[in-house]
Amino acid sequence: MSTGWDRRRELTRADILHAAWTLCRDRGLAGLSMRDLAVEVGLRAPSLYSYFASKSEIYDAMFADGQRALLEMTAARAEPPSGREGLRSTTAAFVSFCVAEPVRYQLLFQRPIPGFVPSETSYGLALEFYRTYTADMERIGVTDQRLLDLWSALVTGLTDQQVSNDPGGDRWISLLDEAVDMFCGHARLLGEPVTTT
Amino acid sequence: MSTGWDRRRELTRADILHAAWTLCRDRGLAGLSMRDLAVEVGLRAPSLYSYFASKSEIYDAMFADGQRALLEMTAARAEPPSGREGLRSTTAAFVSFCVAEPVRYQLLFQRPIPGFVPSETSYGLALEFYRTYTADMERIGVTDQRLLDLWSALVTGLTDQQVSNDPGGDRWISLLDEAVDMFCGHARLLGEPVTTT
DNA sequence: GTCTATATTTGGATAGAC
C-alpha cells in the first residue's frame, strides 16, 4: 500500500508547482530557474529532479495546471443564454480569468518560452477547452468561422492590451460591453444593446 | 577628413544590424547571441564591441531601425481620406507592415526581451509614430479615446492572431475589411460598407 | 529522497597583444 507515499509525493509536486507560479509572477515566465525554485520550496536544486525530469516538465505541469483551472472555471458557470447576454457573460468570465493572472495567460495563450511545447496530454486539455468554447459560442449563436475568428481577435486584443499596457487597471476591460454591442450589431445577434451610447 | 572612416564604420554597423535581423528571423529575438552574430558577419565576438557597447545596444539599434521603417512607410503614404476608407487603407498598411516581419513586430510592439528597454532616442521614434498615428485617426474621424482604444485592440488582436496562429497565411488579415465595417457601423463613421455581407 | 560536489554548456564581456 503505497498510497500514503504517492500522496506525499503529489503534495510536494503541488508545492513545487505553487512555488513556480509565485516565482514566475515575480520574475516572468522566462525568469524561472531551478536553483531559485528549489530555494523557494526549501530544497536544493538536484532534489527537484526527483519530482520533475526537467525544467520543461515543470512548465508543462504549469500549463496543464492553468488549463485545468480554465476548464473548472468554465464548468462552474451556468450554461450561457443565447445572444448578446450570453456572449457578454461568457467573454467577461474568460477575460477576467486571463487578466487575474497575467503570467498564466501568457503561458496558456502566448508562446513566451522559446522551445517549450506542451506535451500531448497537456495540449489535450487545451483542445478540450477549445471544444467547450466553440460549443458555447454555437449555443450563443455564433457559428460562422469568420465571425468566430473576428470575435477571438477582438477578445484577445482587449485582453492583451489590458495585460500589456494597463496592468491592474481597467482601461480595456471596461470596453468589453461596448465590444459586445459592436460585434452583435455587426453579426445581427438577438438582444438589446448592453451599453447605453 | 574622417568621413571615409566614419562611412566605413557605418557600413559595418549596418552589416551587423542586417545580420542580427537575419539571425532573429531564424532563432527568435531571444535567440540572438554575440558569438553567432559575429560568425554571421565574419568577425569574432569581441570585435562587435567596437561597434556596439553591449548586446542591449544592438537590440536598441534594431528597435530604432524598425521604428524608422514604420515611419518611412507611413510618410510614403498619401494622407488618408476621412471616414471608412481612410481607416481601411491606413490600417491595412499598418497590418501589412507588421505581418511582413513578425520578428520586427514583436520587437516593436511586444516586450519579448526581458530587461530590454528602448533608449530615450529610440523611444522618441516610437512616440513620433504614435503622434502621426493619432493625427491620422483624428483626420479619419476617430477622436474619442474609448473608440481609439477599442480600435487598437481590434487591430492588434487581428495582427497577433495572424502572426501567432497562421503565419504566412491570411486567415485573420482577410477579416480586416469586415472589422472596419463593424467598427464604423458602431462608431457611426461616414461612408458605405466596404464588404458586401 | 536529499544532499554535496561537479560536469557541462552557454553567453556576455574584458585584457592585452598585434
Added chain:
DNA sequence: GTCTATCCAAATATAGAC
C-alpha cells in the same frame, strides 16, 4: 579594429555518498 585567450556568471543537469 581585430584578434586570441580568458574571465565570469548563470543555469541545467548528473554522479555518487548518505
